[in-house]
């Protein structure tokens with residue numbers, strides 16, 4: 338068994354009003370010491386809830402992260418949020434390069450790498466997302482796409498402490514579809530080898546998450562794949578019963 342402690346990170350995307358703080362509290366309360374020993378757990382709410390969740394009296398071991406940050410520390414960037422502001426609100430991590438940011442906001446590998454470095458400067462862990470589209474999967478270019486994204490989005494300063502990689506096939510996000518287990522194993526094995534070559538020991542110890550339609554019913558199978566060290570969960574992280582069910586499914 339891998340000695341890397343898994344991370345189950347929930348990405349609430351553009352969901353969550355203050356009423357959802359009760360759902361967060363239910364997750365935190367359900368995170369028994371037994372579940373906490375199986376995996377670290379984190380929720381990445383929209384910016385508007387970070388401060389409230391980070392100082393929630395029931396938060397306990399449930400960490401809080403953000404979903405994006407700007408590359409600059411401060412300045413004339415109307416509507417943007419810096420990594421320093423996120424850290425100031427009590428978050429520990431930030432997702433960068435999610436496919437929805439790459440698609441909806443035209444984010445490139447170069448920008449994603451700069452965001453990861455901005456996250457580190459603020460003392461945050463960067464959760465760097467990569468993954469192929471359906472056309473790329475069909476065209477048989479998945480591994481070369483993944484290689485290019487890793488090479489372009491993961492700065493050389495990445496360590497096992499300051500960085501988590503999330504492999505999320507774009508076609509599996511929010512669709513209920515998941516890759517074959519052998520395909521997940523192939524990509525994760527490839528990422529481990531690539532990061533080991535690029536970053537040495539740190540690449541060997543870095544958490545590699547799988548994301549895309551992870552649910553309580555498929556989590557056990559996906560989390561048993563070699564070199565999968567946890568999950569980035571969208572839809573199923575909105576309900577305490579589903580989110581805790583995923584952690585419970587970890588062996």
Ligand code: PGA
Nearest residue numbers: 510511549550570571572
């Ligand atoms: P999903 O989203 O679990 O709803 O497929 C995953 C993600 O986008 O991180």
